[in-house]
Amino acid sequence: MTLAYDVFDDRCPTRMVLDRLADKWALLVLDRLQGGPVRFNQLRRDIRGLSQKVLSQTLKRLERDGLIERSVRPTVPVSVDYALTPLGRTLTETVAAFAHWAERNMAAVLSAQAAYDAALTG
Template sequence: MEYAYNIYDERCPTRQVLDRLADKWALLILDRLRSGPVRFNQLRRDIQGISQKVLSQTLKKLERDGLVSRKAFATVPVTVEYALTPLGVSLIETVSTLAHWAERHMDAVLAAQQSYDEATAT
């Protein structure tokens, strides 16, 4: 199949999208949003280990890429909610598969790492 873009070309803009999707925080945010809109602070609580700054930066990048929408509510303080856009929804099956693959196969990965470390230690 032929596409207008070539991911193997170092100047191809698809590299920026792949870079974003290869980010663990982006994957976790997108996967968390698959069940519906979520407020900023709820995302922060749900995705343990992410700082407020990194969450904010990642959400802005995902919004710029058209994968996430941001909705502000006129409350005091302002309440902000994030949701997947139709483009983001088109990606969620792939994101979810990749994110949860790690959960399902972690024991095998850990065993492989231990085996490799033992073999290369001598």
């Protein structure tokens, strides 16, 4: 089967999508939205270290890519929720596996880094 896109071709538009998904903030937002719709300020509280500006930019990019949707509710003040789209939900297992792999394997990564650094200075 021949695919219309080739991720190994430097002109392929899939590179843009891979770049987006390789972004730590995008991964964390997508992972956080797996449980259902979340408000902007809740996302900001849940993902510590993520500035309001970067969160806003990340959400806009993910929305443009069709991975999340933004819902505005006419309350006072206005409430804005973000949720995964059907396309975004196709990534939930992959995103969770990747994000939580880091948690499970961080000790081994830190150990490998220390061994590498010691070998360089040793």
